[in-house]
Amino acid sequence: MKNTVKKFPEALGELLEISDISTANIIAIHEHFGVNNINECSTIVNSGQLADLKGFNAIKVENIRRALKLAKENHFQLWEALLAGEEMLRAVKQFPEVEKAALTGSLRRKKDTVGDIDMLLQVKSSLRKHLVYKLTRLPVVSRVIAEGRDRVSLLLKNHMQVDIRLTDQKRYAAALLYYTGPVWYNKWLENQAREKGFLFSATGLSDLKSGKNIAVEAEEDIYGQLKMAYRDPELREDEESIITAAKYSLSSLPTFGEIKGDMQVHSNWGDGEESIEHIAHYVLHVFPHYQYIVITDHASNEKTTGALHPENFSRQHQEIDRLNNQLGFNFIKRGIEVDILEDGSLSLTDEQLAQFDWVIASIHSRFSHDNTSRLVKACQNPYVHCIGHPSGRLIGKRIPSPVNWNEVFEQAATTGTAMEINARPNRLDLNDRLVKAAIKKGVKLVIDTDAHTLPHFDFMQLGVWVARRAACNKHDILNTGTWEVIEQFKKNKIKLLKKDN
Ligand SMILES: [Zn+2]
Incomplete structure (x- = not known):
C-alpha cells in the first residue's frame, strides 16, 4: 500500500483487533454491510451473505467465521x-x-x-x-x-x-498445576518431568519406571520433585517469561503491598467525582501502606468542563497544602495530566508544567495514527515525567495505536521518562508484552489506577499483575519507591537531557 500511515474508523476497534482477519477484509465487510462490531459481523457471516461479496470464497468465509468465534470466546x-x-x-x-x-x-x-x-x-x-x-x-x-x-x-x-x-485430595495439586495451563506449559512440564524420570499429568506425578504414584500436597511439591524453582501462575504464559523469570530470584516480582502510592488520580477539580479531601482520607484508611498520592486532573487552557483551567492551578495547590497541613505530612502531591497534541507539543506551557510535582503526558486524540513521533517528542520535554496509557487501547473497543515501540522505549530510557501501566480494567496499558519490551530497554514503569471514583483505587492490583506477567523486578516499578526515589528520578531526567545537548 502506498499510504504508510494506517487509518481506519475507530468504531471498528474490536474487529480490527482480531489478528486472523486482515484489515482490508474488515474494511470491505464494513463498507458493504455497515457492520461495526463482532456481533454484527457474525450475523452477516452466519447468514451466508458474505459469500456474495467479491473476493470472499468459501475458505475465506470459513476462516473469518472461525476467527470471529474465537474472538467472541476471548472477550x-x-x-x-x-x-x-x-x-x-x-x-x-x-x-x-x-x-x-x-x-x-x-x-x-x-x-x-x-x-x-x-x-x-x-x-x-x-x-x-x-x-x-x-x-x-x-x-x-x-x-x-x-x-x-x-x-x-x-x-x-x-x-x-x-x-x-x-x-480428590490425592490428585488436587497436579490438577491445579495442570488446569492452570496454558497447554504449552503443560507440555513443557511433561517433558521436564520425563527427562527427570517422572510422568506428569492432570491426575498426578508418578515414577516413569515403576509407575508408582508420588504423594504431593501442593504445586510447590511437584516443582520440588522436579528440582525446579516454583513459578508463579503469571509466569507460565510463554517460554520467554520462563527465561526472564529465571534471571531473577522469584521473590522479587512486585507485589501490591510494595506499591507506595498512586500517581494518577482525578478529583472533582477535573472530571473525577470526589473532592481531594475525600480521596485523601479514603486512601489513607483503605491503603495504610501508601505514602503518597498524586492528584493529576486534566488541564486545559480552554474553559471546558472536566478539566482544570490554569487560573485555578494555584487555588488547587493551596487546597492540597491545607490538607497536607491537616494530615501532618505531604501525602498529596501536585500533579497534572497534560495532552500530547497532534504535533507532539503539549497543551500547557513549560512555565505552567513547572508548577507541578509530577507531570503525566497522554494522547487523547487520533489514536489510529502512527503516534511514534508524538510520544518521542513528549519524552524529550524536561517537565514530562511519565507517558500515560501509552498505547491508547481500550480492550475490545480500540486497538493500540500503531507505534514503533522500540523507538519510543529507547527515547524513554535515554531521556529518563517513565511509562505508565494504566490499571483500569479496560485499559491495562501498557500491556504485559509491551512492559516486557520496555524493561529490556531499561525504562521505568509507574502503575496507576487513573481513579475517577473511590472504588477505582482497587484496580492497582490489576496493574501489579501486568507487571508480574511481564516478569518485572520490583525496582522496574518506580512507585514501589519512596517519594525521595521519585524526586531522584526527576533530577536524573534533567541530568540526562543536559548530557544529551
Ligand atoms: Zn488520560
Whole structure:
C-alpha cells in the first residue's frame, strides 16, 4: 500500500483487533454491510451473505467465521471475570462437600482478557454426584452446558461460562498445576518431568519406571520433585517469561503491598467525582501502606468542563497544602495530566508544567495514527515525567495505536521518562508484552489506577499483575519507591537531557 500511515474508523476497534482477519477484509465487510462490531459481523457471516461479496470464497468465509468465534470466546475483561469467578468460588466453598476450591486457567494466570471461568474443586468421590446436582442448581446458573463425573460446564446469567473440574485430595495439586495451563506449559512440564524420570499429568506425578504414584500436597511439591524453582501462575504464559523469570530470584516480582502510592488520580477539580479531601482520607484508611498520592486532573487552557483551567492551578495547590497541613505530612502531591497534541507539543506551557510535582503526558486524540513521533517528542520535554496509557487501547473497543515501540522505549530510557501501566480494567496499558519490551530497554514503569471514583483505587492490583506477567523486578516499578526515589528520578531526567545537548 502506498499510504504508510494506517487509518481506519475507530468504531471498528474490536474487529480490527482480531489478528486472523486482515484489515482490508474488515474494511470491505464494513463498507458493504455497515457492520461495526463482532456481533454484527457474525450475523452477516452466519447468514451466508458474505459469500456474495467479491473476493470472499468459501475458505475465506470459513476462516473469518472461525476467527470471529474465537474472538467472541476471548472477550471478557480480567476484572469482570475475576469478580464473577470469585463470587462463584465463595458460593461453592459454602457447600460442605467442597474441601478445597480454586480458580484456574487464564483467570489464575491473570491474562488481560479471558474466555471463560475455570474452577477446580476437591471433593470426596462418594459425594461427587450430590455436589454436581447442587452446582447445576446454583441461582447464578442460567443453563447447564454439560455435566459428568469429573466436569460440569455452566452458563451463568451474566453470559459467562464456568468450567468446573472435580478431583480428590490425592490428585488436587497436579490438577491445579495442570488446569492452570496454558497447554504449552503443560507440555513443557511433561517433558521436564520425563527427562527427570517422572510422568506428569492432570491426575498426578508418578515414577516413569515403576509407575508408582508420588504423594504431593501442593504445586510447590511437584516443582520440588522436579528440582525446579516454583513459578508463579503469571509466569507460565510463554517460554520467554520462563527465561526472564529465571534471571531473577522469584521473590522479587512486585507485589501490591510494595506499591507506595498512586500517581494518577482525578478529583472533582477535573472530571473525577470526589473532592481531594475525600480521596485523601479514603486512601489513607483503605491503603495504610501508601505514602503518597498524586492528584493529576486534566488541564486545559480552554474553559471546558472536566478539566482544570490554569487560573485555578494555584487555588488547587493551596487546597492540597491545607490538607497536607491537616494530615501532618505531604501525602498529596501536585500533579497534572497534560495532552500530547497532534504535533507532539503539549497543551500547557513549560512555565505552567513547572508548577507541578509530577507531570503525566497522554494522547487523547487520533489514536489510529502512527503516534511514534508524538510520544518521542513528549519524552524529550524536561517537565514530562511519565507517558500515560501509552498505547491508547481500550480492550475490545480500540486497538493500540500503531507505534514503533522500540523507538519510543529507547527515547524513554535515554531521556529518563517513565511509562505508565494504566490499571483500569479496560485499559491495562501498557500491556504485559509491551512492559516486557520496555524493561529490556531499561525504562521505568509507574502503575496507576487513573481513579475517577473511590472504588477505582482497587484496580492497582490489576496493574501489579501486568507487571508480574511481564516478569518485572520490583525496582522496574518506580512507585514501589519512596517519594525521595521519585524526586531522584526527576533530577536524573534533567541530568540526562543536559548530557544529551
Ligand atoms: Zn488520560
